[in-house]
Amino acid sequence: MSDCFINGIASISAQPTTDPDTFLEDIISHKEAIFRSHDPNYKEYIKPAAMRRMSKSVKMGVTTASMALNNSGVEMPDAIITGTGMGCKQDSEKFLENILNNDEQFLTPTLFIQSTHNTVGGQVALGLGCKAYNVTYVQGAASFETSVMDAQLMLSEESEINILVGGIDEIAKNSTLLHKLDGQIKEDDIDVIKLLDSDTPGTVASEGATFMVLGAETDKSLAKVINVETISEGTPLEIKASIEKFILNQGLSVEDIDAVVLGNNGDVGYDNYYNNLQSSIFSDKEQLCYKHLIGDFHVASSFGFWIGCKIFETNQVPAILKVNDISAKKYNNILLYNQYLGKNHSIALLQRC
Amino acid sequence: MNKGIAITGMGIISSIGNTVEENFDALKSVSHGISRIEMLKTRHSEEIMVGEIKKTNNDLEKVLGLKPLHTFSRTAMIGTIAAKEALQNAQISDVNEYRTGFVSGTSVGGMDTTEKYYLEYAEREENRRFIQAQHAGFTTLSISNYLGINGYVSTISTACSSAANAIMLGARMIQAGKIDRMVVGGTDALSKFTINGFGTLMILSDAECTPFDDNRKGLNLGEAAAYLVLESDAIVKKENKKVLGRVAGWANANDAYHQTASSSDGEGAYLAMRKALKVADMTAKNIDYVNAHGTATPNNDLSEGVAMTRIFGEENTPVFSSTKAFTGHTLAAAGSVEAVYSLLSLRENLIFPNLNFKTKMKEFSLVPQTELVAKEVNTILSNSFGFGGNCSTLIFTK
Numbered sequence: 001m002s003d004c005f006i007n008g009i010a011s012i013s014a015q016p017t018t019d020p021d022t023f024l025e026d027i028i029s030h031k032e033a034i035f036r037s038h039d040p041n042y043k044e045y046i047k048p049a050a051m052r053r054m055s056k057s058v059k060m061g062v063t064t065a066s067m068a069l070n071n072s073g074v075e076m077p078d079a080i081i082t083g084t085g086m087g088c089k090q091d092s093e094k095f096l097e098n099i100l101n102n103d104e105q106f107l108t109p110t111l112f113i114q115s116t117h118n119t120v121g122g123q124v125a126l127g128l129g130c131k132a133y134n135v136t137y138v139q140g141a142a143s144f145e146t147s148v149m150d151a152q153l154m155l156s157e158e159s160e161i162n163i164l165v166g167g168i169d170e171i172a173k174n175s176t177l178l179h180k181l182d183g184q185i186k187e188d189d190i191d192v193i194k195l196l197d198s199d200t201p202g203t204v205a206s207e208g209a210t211f212m213v214l215g216a217e218t219d220k221s222l223a224k225v226i227n228v229e230t231i232s233e234g235t236p237l238e239i240k241a242s243i244e245k246f247i248l249n250q251g252l253s254v255e256d257i258d259a260v261v262l263g264n265n266g267d268v269g270y271d272n273y274y275n276n277l278q279s280s281i282f283s284d285k286e287q288l289c290y291k292h293l294i295g296d297f298h299v300a301s302s303f304g305f306w307i308g309c310k311i312f313e314t315n316q317v318p319a320i321l322k323v324n325d326i327s328a329k330k331y332n333n334i335l336l337y338n339q340y341l342g343k344n345h346s347i348a349l350l351q352r353c
Numbered sequence: 354m355n356k357g358i359a360i361t362g363m364g365i366i367s368s369i370g371n372t373v374e375e376n377f378d379a380l381k382s383v384s385h386g387i388s389r390i391e392m393l394k395t396r397h398s399e400e401i402m403v404g405e406i407k408k409t410n411n412d413l414e415k416v417l418g419l420k421p422l423h424t425f426s427r428t429a430m431i432g433t434i435a436a437k438e439a440l441q442n443a444q445i446s447d448v449n450e451y452r453t454g455f456v457s458g459t460s461v462g463g464m465d466t467t468e469k470y471y472l473e474y475a476e477r478e479e480n481r482r483f484i485q486a487q488h489a490g491f492t493t494l495s496i497s498n499y500l501g502i503n504g505y506v507s508t509i510s511t512a513c514s515s516a517a518n519a520i521m522l523g524a525r526m527i528q529a530g531k532i533d534r535m536v537v538g539g540t541d542a543l544s545k546f547t548i549n550g551f552g553t554l555m556i557l558s559d560a561e562c563t564p565f566d567d568n569r570k571g572l573n574l575g576e577a578a579a580y581l582v583l584e585s586d587a588i589v590k591k592e593n594k595k596v597l598g599r600v601a602g603w604a605n606a607n608d609a610y611h612q613t614a615s616s617s618d619g620e621g622a623y624l625a626m627r628k629a630l631k632v633a634d635m636t637a638k639n640i641d642y643v644n645a646h647g648t649a650t651p652n653n654d655l656s657e658g659v660a661m662t663r664i665f666g667e668e669n670t671p672v673f674s675s676t677k678a679f680t681g682h683t684l685a686a687a688g689s690v691e692a693v694y695s696l697l698s699l700r701e702n703l704i705f706p707n708l709n710f711k712t713k714m715k716e717f718s719l720v721p722q723t724e725l726v727a728k729e730v731n732t733i734l735s736n737s738f739g740f741g742g743n744c745s746t747l748i749f750t751k
Contacts, residue, residue, distance in 0.1 A: 080607070086488060087510070096464075099549050100472055104396045112550035113613050113740070116460065117489065117510035122741025125607045131624055134607040134743055135518055138462075138510040140490035146507040150522065156529055175487075178474055182484040232497055232506035298490075343494060 003159065004152045005221040005353060008072025008213035010064040011306040012037050013294040014206045018067065023310045024318040027293065030192040033185050033204045034176055035295060053110070054123075056170040057088045060209035061120035062127055065166055072213035072220055078161035079133035080125050081150050082168060083143035085298020087117035087136075089172035097174070120168050141263075141340035142230040143167060144210070144302040145348060149228050151214045159216055166211035167299030176205055184341070186266075195266035195292040196323065203265035206295025210302035217353060222309040226250050226333075226349040233343055236276040243337060244281060246347045257349075258328040259286040259311070261304040263338030265296040273339050278324070286328040288321040301338035301346060308334045308350040355634045357601030357750055358524040359589045362443025362582030364435040365693045367680045368404035368575055372438060377697050380705045383725055385679045387561045387573050393465075393543050401557050404575025404681025405543060406431060417499070424486045426463030427576075429495040432540030435578035436496055439536060443582035443594070451533035451588060454505035455497040456522050457580075458515025458539030460685040462489035462508075465544045492540070505532060510685065512739030513646075514605070515539050516579070517688030517747055521603040523583045533588055538580030538689030547574060547684065554613065556650045562682075563709040564647035564675035565654050565721045572648040575681020579689035581696075598696045601732075602633025602748030613740045614652050619660025621744035622646075622736060626664045629734065629746035637665045640748075641728070642704055644691045644735040645721070647675020648682045657736060658719050667717055674707035674722045688737035688745065695733040695749045704728050 011017045016026055018040040028038060037060065042051060045063040054062070061082070069075065086092075092115035098107055113119075118136035125134050133154070137146040144167030151163040179185045186202040195204055214225065229246050231239065247254055260282050264274045278287055290303050311317055311331050336348040365372070368386030369379035379386065390403045392410075408416075413430040414423070417437075425433070436455075440448065463486040470480040485491050493508040505526075509518045516539025523535030541547075551557050551574060558571035589596060606628060608621025615621065630637060646657055654675075661670050676694050683690050694705060707721035733749045 085490065095550065096468060096471065096546060099545055100468065104545060104549050107549055107553045109550075109553035112553055115550070116512050116740050118512060118739070118741040118743060119612070121511075122607070122612055122743070125609045125742055126612065129609050131607050131609045131621065133605045134511070134741070135522075135605060136510050136741075138459075138489040138508045139493065139506065140488060142507070143490065153525055153529055153531065157525070178481075178484045181474055182481045184485070229505075230507070231504060232494055233503045344490065 003216055004155045004214055004225040005217045006212050006223045006225060006309055007215050007218050007220045008068040009222060009306055009309050010067030010071060011208065011210040011303060012040065012060045012064050013208040013303060014038055015293050023314055024320060027320055032189045034171060035206050036171060037207050055088050055090050055114055057120055057168045058123050061166055061168040062124055064209045064211040065124045065164055068211040068213050069164065074162045074213050076128060076130060077132065077164035079154055079163040080121055080130060081135050081147045081163060081165045082121040083137045083147035083299055084117055084168050085140050085143050086169055087138065088115055088119045089170055089175050091115045093172040093175045140344040141298050141301060141338060142344035142346045144299040145228050145230050145346035148225065152225060152228060155214065162213055162215040164211060165214055166209060167302040168209040169297040169299050170207045171205060179205060193292055196264050196289060198266040199268055201267060201269050203267045203296045205297060207297055208294060210306055212305060221353045223312050224351040224353045226351050228348040231345040234345060236273050239273060239345055240277055240281065243347055250349055254281050257285055257333050257335045258331050259288060259334050261288045261307055261334060261336045263291060263301055264289045265291045270342055273342065284326060286326045287324045288317065289323050290321060293320065304336040312352045355601045355632060357599030358527050358583050359586060359596045360581050360598050360600060360696065361584045361594050361596060362439045363597060363693045363696055364438025364442055365579040365690060366406060366431050366434050367577035367683065367690055368406055369679050373693060380679065380694065383706060385708055387681060395545050395548055397548055397552060400559055402561055402573045403543060404573055406576055424482050425495050426466040426486050426492060427542035428459055428461060428463055428465060428540050429492045431542060431578040432457060432492065432496045433499045436500055436536055436580040439580040439582050440500065448501045452504065453502055453534040454532045455502045455536045456507050456509060456519040457493040457496060458509045458519045458685040459489045459492055460510055460512055460515060460541055461544050461547055462492040463487045464546045465542045468545050511743040512741055513684050513687055514737040514739040514743040514745040515685035517737035517745035518605060520581060520600060520689060520692060520747055521605060521745065524600040524603055527583055527585050533585045535583045536580050537583060539686040540578035541576060541684040541686050543574060543576040558649065561709055562649035562678050564649040564677055564707055565658065565714060566710050567712040567714045569649045569651060569654060571650050573681040575683040577680055577683035577686045577690050579686055579693045581689065581692055598699045599750045600747060601750045602629040602635065604628030604632055605745045608742035608744055610742060615656035615738065617656065619656040621742055622657050622660035622738060623663045625744040625746040626660065626734065629748050633748045639732050640671050640734045641730045642698060642733050643671055643673035644695050644733055645673050645675045646736040646738050647677055649677060653738065655716055658714065658717055661719065662717055670719055672704055672722045674705060676705055678708035691735050692747065695735050698730050698733060699749060699751050702727055702730050
């Protein structure tokens with residue numbers, strides 16, 4: 001087992017989450033089924049000339065990557081691994097629409113160049129002049145976790161390295177609206193804070209980015225990543241068994257878990273994956289949820305890693321995250337679980353260091 | 354030398370054949386698969402040459418026995434055909450007998466269905482099941498579900514180096530003991546999106562492509578899928594399995610020069626080749642043959658050629674060729690297509706030629722192998738480079 005520590009982390013989401021000194025103290029109340037991220041002042045991180053050409057994903061990615069590196073004290077990472085469910089959807093959508101609406105004429109290369117899934121990974125490398133290992137994972141809701149797994153594997157091969165790992169997804173006007181047509185997003189606008197009690201199909205969509213610096217333990221270490229596992233498909237019962245097995249494989253028992261961070265997204269069709277755990281193996285655990293704050297998108301689960309680090313740092317849990325009445329006595333082991341439409345399940349265990 | 358990870362199965366579908374043996378027959382008889390485009394409607398059909406699989410989507414559905422209202426894009430269908438052959442070739446009937454994972458590279462995912470239905474989604478309900486099918490990860494899950502693999506499944510999208518990175522990840526995970534068996538490779542179907550995208554970059558040739566030729570005009574796009582089965586030595590020993598070859602070296606580096614163009618000194622490619630040799634615990638002298646990325650764009654072939662001279666020395670560069678003039682540039686699948694060809698080279702002791710080469714490039718004295726030739730081949734270095742500066746190198750051994 002490798003030693004993999006989170007030595008820096010930063011997240012842009014639909015809530016104000018970029019100030020390292022606060023932990024969800026001011027909450028923005030979103031009232032629509034599709035809502036944008038709460039943006040920091042990108043000018044502080046990106047030169048204006050470069051910014052003009054950047055799509056939202058690139059801005060969010062480059063900025064959180066820079067924040068996470070600052071946070072960790074690492075200047076040049078030894079690898080850059082990104083995860084994204086849809087890639088640079090805005091540019092990809094515009095290029096596609098230009099093709100279809102103009103019968104494949106009058107096209108320019110810029111949108112195509114910026115449409116690939118690995119655009120953010122490439123742009124971060126270019127900005128840093130980083131010639132090291134660079135890979136992009138695109139596995140729906142498990143995109144971020146498969147990236148973390150690669151980093152963890154890399155740290156087991158070579159321990160004295162620092163790896164920049166990030167997840168990015170953006171809203172694209174029309175493609176995101178299509179997710180209303182196929183039922184992924186709720187038909188009507190909703191008071192998002194009440195998302196988890198909505199009792200209707202679909203969820204709410206947003207966007208964001210989280211970057212972390214992973215490496216050996218330092219005096220900046222925020223948490224230890226004990227392990228991460230993904231399961232492409234399974235029934236609620238199978239997933240429950242997988243989680244129990246996952247915990248045992250780490251040499252722990254369910255009793256050792258202090259709090260669980262779950263990806264409930266208010267979709268009446270699929271929240272049973274979580275409910276099944278909340279009423280059984282997790283019934284006596286402090287249960288935390290976050291998608292009623294930041295919405296759902298393919299790398300939303302990266303926010304669970306941010307929450308875990310914040311809890312270890314502050315020893316506090318904002319009430320807005322809590323979905324049951326149990327409060328843990330201590331926060332040493334925090335388990336994360338997420339899925340989307342019954343697919344791309346991920347389990348991660350963070351430990352205080 | 355690094356013993357490497359055993360390859361026990363391979364499968365492929367490309368413009369030169371629907372199976373491994375059909376591809377081998379075409380390579381051996383030097384019969385390429387570059388033609389005008391027929392299966393996909395595009396206004397550029399008379400301007401470009403492509404490596405197209407001459408099967409309609411209906412043909413592919415029948416091959417796989419898909420039911421009506423399925424959600425397979427063309428990318429998913431050709432991927433499934435190749436992955437299925439790889440499992441059969443490895444004589445695996447129960448995929449879940451060991452911890453088995455699946456890693457697939459793709460650049461466009463289900464874009465071919467999206468561009469067909471995108472404008473009518475709002476009005477017509479019938480094709481909305483394909484909305485999700487656009488996503489690269491969905492394509493991969495379509496294939497893994499068909500195969501019955503439901504544990505570790507992931508998609509790598511690093512443009513044209515995707516499949517090479519998938520093979521690398523599989524080898525690393527098995528080496529670390531994280532998993533016992535991995536099906537790895539990539540798939541990309543032709544789409545208007547890529548045809549027009551590469552078109553705007555002015556790097557599509559209107560004739561058959563000519564890798565490493567001084568007068569090269571650009572690339573031919575192609576579509577293909579290819580997968581390898583990698584297995585741990587414990588399985589190989591226990592099941593007494595036939596080993597087709599080994600992945601002995603791998604590396605990934607970033608050129609960090611430009612979002613789409615390669616640097617003139619080939620730094621990313623150089624770093625990838627150098628590190629792969631290190632992982633394989635080899636020197637440049639150990640390489641018998643280089644299967645080059647060789648897309649036939651002015652930029653790639655110059656950058657890659659320079660990188661090769663830096664690794665091997667201009668006078669000592671081993672025999673090399675690009676097989677892109679057979680298949681076209683199959684984008685995310687290129688790394689695994691060329692892995693299959695490398696395994697065939699190892700099996701048959703044959704070097705497959707670099708077609709259409711006439712004139713040596715001005716910048717260096719490198720001349721690719723232009724005829725089919727018999728040669729004892731024990732070690733092959735294979736390159737794959739992509740947008741985003743992504744450069745990957747794999748080393749295959751007997």
